[in-house]
Amino acid sequence: MSDQPRWKIYVTRRLLPEALDLLKEKCDIEIWDHDNVVPRDELLKRIAGKEGMLCQLTEKINKELLDAAGPSLRVVSSMSVGYDHVELQQLKERNVLLGNTPGVLTDATAELTVALLLTTSRRLVEGTHHVKNGTWGSWKATWMCGPGLSGSTVGLVGFGRIGQAIGQRLKPFGVKRFLYCGHTPKPEAPMLPAEFVSQDELLQQSDFVVVCCALTPETRGMFNSAVFKKMKKSAVFINTSRGAVVNQEDLVEALESGTIALAGLDVTTPEPLPVDHPLLKLTNCVVLPHIGSATLETRTAMAMLSAENLLTALEGKPMPAQVKL
Ligand SMILES: O=C(O)[C@H](O)CO
Numbered sequence: 001m002s003d004q005p006r007w008k009i010y011v012t013r014r015l016l017p018e019a020l021d022l023l024k025e026k027c028d029i030e031i032w033d034h035d036n037v038v039p040r041d042e043l044l045k046r047i048a049g050k051e052g053m054l055c056q057l058t059e060k061i062n063k064e065l066l067d068a069a070g071p072s073l074r075v076v077s078s079m080s081v082g083y084d085h086v087e088l089q090q091l092k093e094r095n096v097l098l099g100n101t102p103g104v105l106t107d108a109t110a111e112l113t114v115a116l117l118l119t120t121s122r123r124l125v126e127g128t129h130h131v132k133n134g135t136w137g138s139w140k141a142t143w144m145c146g147p148g149l150s151g152s153t154v155g156l157v158g159f160g161r162i163g164q165a166i167g168q169r170l171k172p173f174g175v176k177r178f179l180y181c182g183h184t185p186k187p188e189a190p191m192l193p194a195e196f197v198s199q200d201e202l203l204q205q206s207d208f209v210v211v212c213c214a215l216t217p218e219t220r221g222m223f224n225s226a227v228f229k230k231m232k233k234s235a236v237f238i239n240t241s242r243g244a245v246v247n248q249e250d251l252v253e254a255l256e257s258g259t260i261a262l263a264g265l266d267v268t269t270p271e272p273l274p275v276d277h278p279l280l281k282l283t284n285c286v287v288l289p290h291i292g293s294a295t296l297e298t299r300t301a302m303a304m305l306s307a308e309n310l311l312t313a314l315e316g317k318p319m320p321a322q323v324k325l
Pocket residue numbers: 057079080081082083105241292293
């Protein structure tokens with residue numbers, strides 16, 4: 001037995017055994033060993049006096065939680081690339097470090113985005129519904145048609161790792177132009193190639209508008225009525241970033257009125273979306289349950305990286321993936 005003191009940590013969800021074993025070597029672990037979200041009062045009680053925390057994107061890391069943890073808390077490791085559930089300023093004020101899981105989920109999220117785009121544009125959910133419900137009828141030339149990717153223009157709102165990976169996967173489908181917008185042109189853009197344009201140009205020219213940006217104060221509610229009106233009537237809108245970048249009432253209206261043609265969402269507000277939500281009544285909208293990173297390999301890599309982030313930070317070493325506060 002080593003004399004090294006063991007760190008006290010809290011894990012907010014059942015974790016892959018490999019990641020838990022790694023943590024067990026050096027930590028005394030309290031864990032919410034369930035697949036559902038830890039109740040807030042339970043979390044606030046258990047976090048008290050812990051030095052580290054491994055959480056998911058479902059846990060709000062805010063003043064309330066950090067006060068409940070107390071001054072012992074040194075690191076929060078989130079098993080997610082997004083960290084919009086974390087109040088960064090609150091961490092900064094307390095010198096608490098933050099780790100996340102970039103990179104390891106890029107391929108899976110890009111893959112899912114392509115799957116969702118094709119499911120939406122080629123109306124796969126509607127199609128299987130007709131097959132199962134006996135409303136298939138005979139082959140009809142104009143039935144179940146949707147826009148093709150070949151020769152199209154794809155606008156990527158968010159041209160980071162995931163946006164670029166989506167572009168690379170869509171390219172072999174014969175996309176004619178890739179557009180992206182943002183604050184400054186990206187050095188990686190010539191590889192696709194993708195053209196840096198204003199947001200308005202992207203909205204007006206794209207057949208497919210694919211949202212893969214982070215949720216920030218700037219992008220929150222960005223897709224509203226005014227923005228949908230700038231898109232083509234035939235536009236397909238895909239969102240695999242965060243639900244809150246979209247004003248959902250405005251999206252329902254845009255889909256009902258034909259302002260845009262189709263939408264595919266892997267993320268919504270709230271999650272889960274209530275089953276009576278208007279978005280779920282629309283035949284021109286596909287909604288998935290936030291499964292962008294849900295491959296076995298990716299979730300394993302995310303769990304391992306978040307465990308490594310936690311351990312290295314507790315050891316006072318640089319984390320493999322640390323968020324700059
Ligand atoms: O931020 C993330 O990591 C994704 O939304 C879930 O994998």
